[in-house]
Amino acid sequence: MFDLILRNLTQRKLRTGLTIFGIALGIFAVIVMGGMSEHFNLTFDRSISLTADKIRVLPEGGFFGSTLNESKVREVRRIPGVSDAYGFFQAPLDPESLGFFGGDMVIGLPPDKLGSALRDTKLTRGRLLVSGDGYRTVLGSNVAREFDLDAGDEIEIKSKRALRATSITHSRNFTVVGIMEYTGSFFDNGVIIPLDTAQKFYDRGDTVSLILAVPDPDTDPEDLAKRIELSVERVITFSPSQLRKQIEQSLIIFSLITISAAVLAAIIGGLSVMNTMLMSVSERTKEFGLMKALGAETRDILFMTMGEAALIGMLGGIFGIIGGSALVFYLNSYLESQGTVLFAITPRLIVIAIAFATLLGILSGTYPAYRAAKMSPMEALRYE
Amino acid sequence: MNDIEPVLQVRNLSKTYMQGKIPVHALNDVSFDVEKGEFMSIIGPSGSGKSTLLSMIGLLDKPTSGSVFIEGVEITKVKESDAPRLRREKIGFVFQHFNLIPTLTALENVDIAMRFARVPKNERKKIALELLTQIGMRDRVNHKPSELSGGEQQRVAIARALANRPVIILADEPTGEVDTKTRDMIVDLLKGLSEEGHTILVVTHDTAISQKTRRIITMRDGGTASDTISH
Numbered sequence: 144m145f146d147l148i149l150r151n152l153t154q155r156k157l158r159t160g161l162t163i164f165g166i167a168l169g170i171f172a173v174i175v176m177g178g179m180s181e182h183f184n185l186t187f188d189r190s191i192s193l194t195a196d197k198i199r200v201l202p203e204g205g206f207f208g209s210t211l212n213e214s215k216v217r218e219v220r221r222i223p224g225v226s227d228a229y230g231f232f233q234a235p236l237d238p239e240s241l242g243f244f245g246g247d248m249v250i251g252l253p254p255d256k257l258g259s260a261l262r263d264t265k266l267t268r269g270r271l272l273v274s275g276d277g278y279r280t281v282l283g284s285n286v287a288r289e290f291d292l293d294a295g296d297e298i299e300i301k302s303k304r305a306l307r308a309t310s311i312t313h314s315r316n317f318t319v320v321g322i323m324e325y326t327g328s329f330f331d332n333g334v335i336i337p338l339d340t341a342q343k344f345y346d347r348g349d350t351v352s353l354i355l356a357v358p359d360p361d362t363d364p365e366d367l368a369k370r371i372e373l374s375v376e377r378v379i380t381f382s383p384s385q386l387r388k389q390i391e392q393s394l395i396i397f398s399l400i401t402i403s404a405a406v407l408a409a410i411i412g413g414l415s416v417m418n419t420m421l422m423s424v425s426e427r428t429k430e431f432g433l434m435k436a437l438g439a440e441t442r443d444i445l446f447m448t449m450g451e452a453a454l455i456g457m458l459g460g461i462f463g464i465i466g467g468s469a470l471v472f473y474l475n476s477y478l479e480s481q482g483t484v485l486f487a488i489t490p491r492l493i494v495i496a497i498a499f500a501t502l503l504g505i506l507s508g509t510y511p512a513y514r515a516a517k518m519s520p521m522e523a524l525r526y527e
Numbered sequence: 528m529n530d531i532e533p534v535l536q537v538r539n540l541s542k543t544y545m546q547g548k549i550p551v552h553a554l555n556d557v558s559f560d561v562e563k564g565e566f567m568s569i570i571g572p573s574g575s576g577k578s579t580l581l582s583m584i585g586l587l588d589k590p591t592s593g594s595v596f597i598e599g600v601e602i603t604k605v606k607e608s609d610a611p612r613l614r615r616e617k618i619g620f621v622f623q624h625f626n627l628i629p630t631l632t633a634l635e636n637v638d639i640a641m642r643f644a645r646v647p648k649n650e651r652k653k654i655a656l657e658l659l660t661q662i663g664m665r666d667r668v669n670h671k672p673s674e675l676s677g678g679e680q681q682r683v684a685i686a687r688a689l690a691n692r693p694v695i696i697l698a699d700e701p702t703g704e705v706d707t708k709t710r711d712m713i714v715d716l717l718k719g720l721s722e723e724g725h726t727i728l729v730v731t732h733d734t735a736i737s738q739k740t741r742r743i744i745t746m747r748d749g750g751t752a753s754d755t756i757s758h
Contacts, residue, residue, distance in 0.1 A: 144642070147631075154630050433626045436587060438615025438691070439643045521587040524626070 144443070148450045155423070159455065162419040166459020167466060169409030170500050174467025176405040177496065178486035180398040185487050187390050190328030191383070193262055198368045199381040200228075200354035210350035211378070218375045219354055224362035225371070229256040230351030232341045236286075236334055238303035238312065247286050249300060250333040251341025251351075257281070259357060261323070261330065269294030269321030276337050281321040283331040288479065292319050298334065302345045315344060354378075406499075412459060413503040420452050420511035431515045432523025441516045448512035449505055456504020460497045467496075532599055533560035534694050534726050535584065540593035542579050542749075553579040554590070555749035561695070561728065566721030568729045568737040571746035577730040578699060580746070584728070585618050585697050586610050597694055615644045619688030623700035625680040627672040633659060633683045634668040640690040658686040662716060678709030685716060689725070696720070698729045702736060714739050 152159045200219055202211040211230075219228040232251030252260050254272035261271075272281055280300075282292060292298055297316040304311055317336060325331055342348065356371060358364045368382035381389070424431070431444055471486040478485050542554040554576045561567060569577045582588040584595050586602055595603045597617045605613060620626075627636045637655035646654070659668050662682045672680050681701060688696050698717065702710035714736050721727045729736060737743050745753045 147639075150630050429626065430628055433622075433628070434639070434643070435611070436585065436614060436620050437640045437643055437687070438611045438613075440611045443643055519588075521582050524587070524622070 144446055144450065148447060148454060151423070151427075151447075151451055152454060158419055158422070162415050162455050163459045163462060165415035166409070166412040166456055166500055166503065167462035169405070169412035169503075170460045170463025170496050171467040171470070172405040172408040173402070173496050173499065174464055174488065174492065175470060175486070176401040177492045178467070178471045178488050180394075180401045181489050181492050182485055182487035183397060184394055185489070186327050186329075187394060189326060190330075191387055191390065193264070193326060193328045193330065195383045195387070196357065196364075198356040198358060198364055198371060198383070199386060200356055200371060200375070200378050201381065202353075203377045203379055210347070211352070211354060213349040213351055215375055215378060216351070216354050219356050219371055222356075222367070222371055222374050224359050224367045225356050226359045227256070227259060227357040228354055229253050229259070230338055231260075231353050231355050232338055232345070232347070233352045234302070234341075234345055236300065238301050247283075247289070247332045247334060248329065249341065250330070250335045251338040252335060253338045257335070260355065264326050264330065265324045266321045267324050269319070271321055272335065272337055276320065277340055278315060278317045279320045279336070280317040281323060281335045282319055283323055283333040283335075284325040285331040285484075286334055287319075287322045292322070294319055294321060300334065300336075300344070304346045313344070356380075409499065409503060413456075413507040416452055416455050416459075416504050416507035417511065419455070420448065420508050421514075423451070424448060424511045424515040427515075428518065428523050428526040431518055432520045432526065435518070435520035436524060444516040445512050448515050449508045452504045452508020452512070453501050454504070456507070457497065457501045459504070460500025463500065464493055464496050534563045534598055535561035535728070536594075536596040537580075537584065538594045538596070540580065540583055540595065541591050542576075542583065542588070543591045552749050554583070556593070557746075557749075557751055558593075559744060559751065559754060561726060563726055564721060564724050565742060566718055566727045566729075566740050567742035567744065568731055568740040569744045569746060570731060570734070570737045571752070572732065575746040576749040577732075577746050579749075581697050581699050581728070581730050584695075585620060586614050611643070615640075615691050617694045619691070619693035619696040621681070621684050621688050621696060621698035621701045623703040625672070625677070625684045625704070627680055627683055627687075629672050632669050632671055633664060633675065633679075633686075636672070636683055637687045637690050640687050644691050646691075654690060655686070658689055659683070662686050676709070677705045678712060681705060681709070681713055682716065685713070685720075689720070695726045695728060698727065700731055700733075701729060702731070702733055707735075710735065 200215070213230050216228050216230050219225055230253065234249045236247035236249050254274050254276055257271050267284070272279060280298060282298070290298060296319050298319060299314055299316050301312050301314045304313065323330060338351070342350070358367045365382045365384060368380040372378060372380050434444060468488055471488055475484055475486055537557055537559050540554055540557045541552070544551045544553055557580060569580065571577050579588070583590050583603070590603055593603070594601050602613055628639065631639065634655050637658055638651045641651040641654065656668065659665055662685060664679060664682055664686065667675060667679060675683065701717070702713050705713065710733070717727050717729065718739060729740065731737055742756045744751055
């Protein structure tokens with residue numbers, strides 16, 4: 144029967160081509176939007192795995208609330224079950240931008256804790272920070288590419304300090320001592336400098352943005368996170384699982400928005416399949432009547448018509464994936480030169496796109512197929 | 528007549544259509560038997576009920592009352608789901624307008640009837656070639672209907688009707704769209720098939736055809752007006 148399906152499709156080349164194009168456009172949107180969502184999923188996943196063993200201790204009001212004094216680090220470190228704790232400072236590299244998605248960040252960390260924070264991340268150039276490094280920095284791979292920097296080069300960092308009603312911008316060159324490999328995490332957009340230098344440069348005194356607490360290997364991080372909250376005043380904690388849950392939630396919302404826009408486009412493509420199939424079934428009324436008179440079962444007619452719709456869907460899916468991937472490849476290579484990557488096409492996304500396109504074809508073909516299968520053979524044969 | 532069971536038995540067959548609120552009696556208490564290998568024609572003016580009768584026998588339509596038996600099976604009582612199997616196994620259709628599928632070649636048009644009967648591919652090709660050779664279309668097997676003359680198309684349609692070795696072949700005005708020379712050739716072909724043992728029932732208003740059949744049933748106003756057998 145498959146040869147008959149192919150024969151029918153190739154008989155009406157322009158119409159079939161246009162319908163496939165409609166589906167392909169929808170799937171193109173699914174690939175581009177889905178690729179963006181997948182990239183964020185992957186980035187956050189890898190990023191979390193880099194810090195998944197640590198508890199995040201934040202000031203009570205969160206990032207934008209009160210600041211966290213570095214003395215709290217010692218308090219946290221004293222709690223039984225905490226193997227180590229250190230302050231973490233962050234500020235946007237460009238003070239004019241808030242730097243949420245993909246923005247470059249200045250990260251302040253105690254040099255001796257870098258190994259713990261970055262875990263097994265390797266360097267492609269130079270070395271990590273060591274104690275005593277002042278205005279020196281280790282760059283994330285994206286930042287290095289964006290500014291075309293190598294070990295030994297200098298990068299200008301600006302800080303904006305509030306002074307009465309106005310603000311003054313300071314700037315200073317930092318020497319690059321090392322460049323990290325690509326991690327898929329926020330560290331790729333990080334400009335890591337020693338914590339004490341950061342506090343001085345940004346005029347933050349002894350404060351940090353958050354504290355990272357490393358639990359003992361045999362301590363339950365969930366339990367420890369609660370104990371930290373109880374023992375240290377005016378802090379809130381995010382255990383690794385809470386952090387994962389929170390990020391997952393925001394990712395789901397982001398994915399829902401992007402994917403639903405793409406799905407809408409694909410559904411419009413699906414309607415074009417339905418339209419084409421209805422026309423095709425109507426044109427072939429007599430043919431179906433004849434097939435029934437020759438003894439075709441309802442399932443034979445259903446298979447032929449739905450198979451045709453499914454094939455249109457699948458072909459649309461394949462072309463959509465090819466087109467979407469080409470655009471994503473082009474955009475990614477352009478964005479890479481700008482220091483960021485925005486899309487990731489995963490095997491999962493391709494499987495979902497193909498399955499979705501085929502399913503869409505089948506669903507859109509169901510009603511026309513039902514109409515074809517339910518025709519009375521006599522009436523169909525008389526149809527002109 | 529012999530005492531072997533007839534292949535086709537039509538018993539008190541009636542069909543009433545509703546045209547709006549007015550009942551139209553298309554068939555009225557028709558009964559007859561057809562023996563195996565018979566070559567018979569049903570003639571009558573337009574609207575006499577010939578085609579309606581053929582639709583009932585061919586399981587394309589349901590009668591209002593009465594029964595049709597093919598090889599003793601009451602086909603008018605079978606479930607809708609069993610109808611396709613009976614159409615495949617018992618009945619071969621030949622239509623006035625040939626009704627070949629335009630996108631398929633002659634060979635594929637014969638082949639498709641056997642696909643629905645789930646005949647394996649190799650066997651289908653073998654049978655289709657044999658049948659097309661038998662009707663003199665061996666060198667036209669790869670031509671599409673648009674590349675064939677009316678007579679050639681009808682011959683392909685006859686080969687298709689024979690493909691599943693049906694009990695009875697129902698031909699509805701098989702020469703309605705061909706010239707007289709082709710008409711004679713098709714009638715001779717059908718006659719030859721009946722001599723080989725095929726049971727063939729032709730609906731026609733062309734007396735040139737009916738004269739060549741051994742038995743003629745004449746219909747008028749939905750009923751049988753006469754049933755004559757020539758010797």
